[in-house]
Amino acid sequence: MKNTKMKKFLVVVLSAALVAGLAAGCGSKEDGKEEDKGSSAKTAKVIDVDLTNEEYAFGIDKDQPELVEQVNAFIKEVKEDGTLDEICDKYFGGGEPAAVESAKLDESKDQLVVATNAAFEPFEYTKGDKYVGIDMELAALLAEKLGKELVIQNMDFDAVCLSVGQHKCDIAIAGLTVNDERKQYVTFSDTYYQASQRLIVPSDDDTFDDLKDADAVAAKLGELKKEDKIGVQQGTTAQSYIEGDEAFGFEGLPATCQPYKSGSLAVQDMLNGNIKYVIIDAAPATAITEAINAMQ
Structure with missing residues (x-):
């Protein structure tokens, strides 16, 4: 009788341990999924089209x-x-x-x-x-x-x-x-120096991938709404491009211009999901995206 009780006791203990182990395993797997999900940092890309000539x-x-x-x-x-x-x-x-x-x-x-x-x-x-x-x-x-x-x-x-x-x-x-x-x-x-403005978008945004000239990109940007925000470095040509400027011949865009002290801050805010796109001069656009992507 004593042995029977002991066997039953061991079965209960082992069963509990197995359930706990499976639960822990499931928890670890789920945690792993969450960790993988969190570690997939966003990156940015530059659309290879000159929006302006400056x-x-x-x-x-x-x-x-x-x-x-x-x-x-x-x-x-x-x-x-x-x-x-x-x-x-x-x-x-x-x-x-x-x-x-x-x-x-x-x-x-x-x-x-x-x-x-x-x-x-x-x-x-x-x-x-x-x-x-x-x-x-x-x-x-x-x-x-x-x-x-x-x-x-x-x-x-x-x-x-x-x-x-x-x-x-x-x-x-x-x-x-x-x-x-x-x-x-x-x-x-x-x-x-000859310069131009270029558009920066999240890497998973394919809206502009098949567009080959400034008019096509501008037309697509023209479909944005006022609640859509485009980041710029404050006081630069990009701000005039979005807000409109007769001296430059820019008609402006329907999106809202969001100025930042630097292009880097604008791109980071885009990757954080706070603005939709960024427009900045071509050379800085490349330098900024390469630097930020390298840190992701």
């Missing part, structure tokens, strides 16, 4: 006509001798960018004070306490050419031209597209 130039203090002449001579020189191409190749061809240091502002010294927005890779961005980018390397060469000490003032993009117009800085070097509004504050140099 040109970058430097914005110079209107009260410094001599500087305008010097800058135009400098731009002509770096374009003709291949220096500009060499700098661009560092950022588009896998070369090694050169970090640029900024001196402290000192009115007693002969300085070239440059206004920029260092959130526009590959044209201007920061690494530690140094500046990097196509524009920053050009700024360093320009200061050297003029025999001046370089001072870089980093600020919001929509304050760049204003600071030059208020004579707080000598020149704006910040991936500036030439337009009439900015001409109120600065004298533009000769152009040095």
Whole structure:
């Protein structure tokens, strides 16, 4: 009788253990599914269609006509001798960018004070306490050419031209597209770079995959509604493209424009599901998506 009771007891214990084990196994499997689901981070892609055609130039203090002449001579020189191409190749061809240091502002010294927005890779961005980018390397060469000490003032993009117009800085070097509004504050140099706007979408969005030209992409964007949000870097051409701008010839889009301090913040917010798309200049679009996708 005692053995029978013991056997029954062991059967009950083993059965309970088996049930517990199966339950734990099922729980682990389910947890694994949840973990896999959570680990599938979203990525972004750039639609390979130029929405606009633009040109970058430097914005110079209107009260410094001599500087305008010097800058135009400098731009002509770096374009003709291949220096500009060499700098661009560092950022588009896998070369090694050169970090640029900024001196402290000192009115007693002969300085070239440059206004920029260092959130526009590959044209201007920061690494530690140094500046990097196509524009920053050009700024360093320009200061050297003029025999001046370089001072870089980093600020919001929509304050760049204003600071030059208020004579707080000598020149704006910040991936500036030439337009009439900015001409109120600065004298533009000769152009040095051809640019365009491009659309960034989540990688799993196939809406634009088969569209091959700007008109087709614009038509599809025209189907959006006001509640749809498109992110931009504040004050850039993309904002004018969405909101409409007669000077640029942009009719605007029905979607709502959502400005950010940087394109990176806009793309991250898109991947977080808070906005639908992002529009930004082509080169930064590629740099931003590659950097963010690498972190996912």
